[in-house]
Amino acid sequence: MKALLNFFVDLCLLRAAPQDLPASGVILAGTFLLNILVSLLMIVDARHGPGLALIESLFETFLMLTVLYLALRTRRLRGRFQQSATALMGSGLLLGLLALPLVAWSHRSESTEAGLLLIIWSIVVLGHIIRHTFGLTLNIGVALGVLYTMLAWSMVARLFPVT
Structure with a gap:
């Protein structure tokens, strides 16, 4: 485990x-289930009740895995x-665990610098994984990570608007 x-x-x-x-x-x-749990905790605290948060968390995770599978298949x-x-x-689990206190803290203050840095770093990590998975450069991996993140956030915002 260590x-x-x-x-x-x-x-x-x-x-x-x-x-x-x-x-x-x-x-x-195991990482899938733990990732869903951490994602659920962030969404419940930030935007939705438990039921909708679970659906959003599952959607986000399955979207990522589906895009990965289709890209690899292609x-x-x-x-x-x-x-x-x-x-x-x-990596999503680990970065999510780091984000949990930031999500809670952001509700109490208007400071978002730490959260923004964590988002940027998570995109760099995504680009790093893409780079190795597809044999690309880090720059192209990060660019694809940015593109994926923007598209995923757009889909989530449309399907699960904050109420």
Whole structure:
């Protein structure tokens, strides 16, 4: 367990790559479930009640995994799905855990600098994972990460408006 946590820390610090992970359905399922839980906690606190927050969290996660699967399938790299999906879920989990106190704090203050830095870093980590998954440069991976993030946020905002 500690080795896995160290791996995700190294991944978020751009010192590890998805292909360094063992291909394991158990690890993918565990990081998926924990990622959903952390995402749920952020959304409940920030925007919605538990039911709608769960649906939004599941939608966001399945959207990411579906886009990853389709992109890998298009590039004929489906064998990379499990490790890349685990990298996305694990890094999302770790960054989400870091974001939880920021989400709570942002409700009490108007300061958003720390949250913005975490969002930027999460896009860099996403770009790092994309880079290794598809054999691209970090710049192109980050650009694709920005594009994906903007499109995903737009879809989520339309489907789950803040009330």
